[in-house]
Amino acid sequence: MFENRDSETTSSQAAQGCVAGSTHRAWSPERTVKPHDTTASKKKCNKCGKEKELSEFERNRGHLRCTCKRCRQDQQNARYASRPDVRARRLESHSAWCDRNPELKRALDKQRYERDRAAILAQKRKYHLGKYESVIKPYKDKYNADPAVIERKRLYSASYHKLYYAAHKSEYLAKFLARRIARDCAVPKWANLRKIAGIYRAAKALSEATGERYEVDHIVPLKGRTVCGLHCEANLRIVKRCENRKKHNRLLEDIC
Numbered sequence: 225m226f227e228n229r230d231s232e233t234t235s236s237q238a239a240q241g242c243v244a245g246s247t248h249r250a251w252s253p254e255r256t257v258k259p260h261d262t263t264a265s266k267k268k269c270n271k272c273g274k275e276k277e278l279s280e281f282e283r284n285r286g287h288l289r290c291t292c293k294r295c296r297q298d299q300q301n302a303r304y305a306s307r308p309d310v311r312a313r314r315l316e317s318h319s320a321w322c323d324r325n326p327e328l329k330r331a332l333d334k335q336r337y338e339r340d341r342a343a344i345l346a347q348k349r350k351y352h353l354g355k356y357e358s359v360i361k362p363y364k365d366k367y368n369a370d371p372a373v374i375e376r377k378r379l380y381s382a383s384y385h386k387l388y389y390a391a392h393k394s395e396y397l398a399k400f401l402a403r404r405i406a407r408d409c410a411v412p413k414w415a416n417l418r419k420i421a422g423i424y425r426a427a428k429a430l431s432e433a434t435g436e437r438y439e440v441d442h443i444v445p446l447k448g449r450t451v452c453g454l455h456c457e458a459n460l461r462i463v464k465r466c467e468n469r470k471k472h473n474r475l476l477e478d479i480c
Contacts, residue, residue, distance in 0.1 A: 265277065265278065266278070267280075267281055267288060269281075269290070269291055269292040269295055270290040270291055271291045271292070271295035271299075272292065272294075272295050274292075276292050280292045280293055280294070281293065282296070406446050406447060407446060407455050408455075410446050410452070410453070410454050410455040411454070411455045411456070412454055412456055414456075415454070415455065415456040415457065416456075416457050419457040420455070420456070420457050420460065423440055423457065423460050423462065424440055426462060427439060427440050427462045430462065436464060436465075437464065437465035437466075438462055438463065438464055438465065439462075439463065439464075439465050439468045440460050440461070440462060441460070441461050441462070441463045441467075441468045441471065442455070442459055442460065443459050443460070443461055443476065444459055444475065445472075445473040445474070445475070446473075447473055448473055448474070448475065449473065449474070450475075451475075
């Protein structure tokens with residue numbers, strides 16, 4: 225009974241659609257298939273003209289847009305860049321919101337970083353490689369040359385090292401004893417101990433006179449990578465502390 229009614233309704237609608245001047249459409253099974261339910265796996269973008277996956281297109285009221293997400297984003301970015309007043313207002317509004325909600329901002333940033341960690345790190349790496357010489361390095365040099373920054377770093381380093389030394393005093397003591405034993409074992413019989421002591425006194429006096437830290441460096445390190453030197457007056461020199469730290473246990477030829 226129901227099949228007959230459907231067939232009659234269909235035939236009547238088809239007949240109405242065939243009548244000239246009729247405003248009714250003939251029903252057809254093809255009209256029940258929506259555009260996003262097709263078996264096609266790709267779609268052509270009207271903007272860039274490339275065929276892309278269906279996932280690259282946004283949906284609007286159940287239908288796929290004619291422009292891909294990338295092209296739509298480029299259009300929005302171009303429109304945003306052409307309106308500096310709108311950009312300034314948005315930045316000001318965003319900054320004010322961050323000041324009012326610091327905890328929420330921190331939580332959202334953490335959530336976004338955990339979700340898109342790989343993409344964020346790749347973007348930072350790309351920016352760093354492309355902008356280091358032109359943007360990052362000049363900014364860092366100017367920042368580190370500021371006297372206030374230098375003094376703040378010095379105070380922080382002094383306080384941090386005191387706390388770190390107090391927490392790891394046994395490790396420092398073990399390294400100091402190992403260093404002293406290695407130095408005593410590297411003293412030859414023909415070494416002039418008075419001249420060695422005079423070199424250390426000269427380094428201390430130079431530090432007190434200039435206000436900079438000077439140390440006694442072994443030209444050939446006591447524990448080098450390829451060769452070990454001796455603790456004698458011919459193998460000692462007075463250098464700045466920063467230069468001695470940079471040299472570490474390498475030869476001068478390896479640094480130059």
